[in-house]
Amino acid sequence: MVQKEITMNPLRPDRIIRSRRRTISLEITRDAVLVVRAPLRTTEAYIGSLIEQKRAWIEKKMAEMKGRPAPGKRRFVQGEEFLFLGKFYSLEILAGSDAGISLGDRFYIGEERLPECRRLLIAWYTEKAASILPARVAGVAAILDYRPKKIRISDTRRRWASCSTSGTLSFCWRLVLAPPEVIDYVIVHELVHMRQPDHSNLFWEKVRLAMPDYERHREWLRENEQMLAI
Structure with missing residues (x-):
């Protein structure tokens, strides 16, 4: 045959x-x-x-x-939940109000602003990312003795973060929806890339030395990335 x-x-x-x-x-x-x-x-x-x-x-x-299942489409209705730093907060619509987004025990928005809820939420998250992420990078970098030249907040959809050859670290604003320890894993990942630009065994060993439980946070990001969409 x-x-x-x-x-x-x-x-x-x-x-x-x-x-x-x-x-x-x-x-x-x-x-x-x-x-x-x-x-x-x-x-x-x-x-x-x-x-x-x-x-x-x-x-x-x-x-x-x-x-992987596609994320459910956001409806921006009363009681819908949104993440911030790993915790869920319900959306509360304030009747007759034109207030923008605010956060207390839940997310609040005025009824009159509801048609632009998505845009306002993205602006709110981006503003929080611009203050939270550089501060966390500075803290982790100081502990690990790295000196990034610049921190950028981006709106990338395919990557959570990146490291340029010039020493600029870029982070997607959506990271502030994740728990702080997951954010720190992404920060460690990019800091190590400053000296180890590949994903070799040596790279992952350096990540492990900096964050021994990094695999748990990496897995959380893989399993829950669909929830970090607005």
Whole structure:
């Protein structure tokens, strides 16, 4: 009996980002997009070869991302719950009021402002992120002896944070919905990237030394990221 040889179609990256980094990394985003971050002179042939070597891991991660349930659509109605620093707060609509967003034992908004609730919530979270995240970065960086040059608050949808080659750390405002210890894990992750720009075993060992229980916080972020959407 003649056996037919099965040929698999080559995997191709959705995005290739070249920079002055020294190592190459593969990333599967929350949207199941394959992103390759590579040094400037890395050839496409080498990238293709690496992707084929990592095919099993890539396909597994893509299946995980595609299999995650889509977040429920926000309705912005009385009693709907929203996270802030890992705690749920119900939305309270104030009848006949034109008040913006405020937080007490729950989130409050005036009835007249309800049509713009989503925009007002995002503005509120972004403002809180601009004060909370730089302060937490400063505290963690001082303990671990890192000196980031600049902290930015962004509105990225595919990454929680990033570290530039110039020493700028960027964080998505949505992080302030997560518990403080999860925020600190993301901060540690990016600080370690300042000296270890890849995701090698050495990188994760440095993260572990800085935060021995980081895996628990990393898993929380993976399992609950859908709740951090507005």
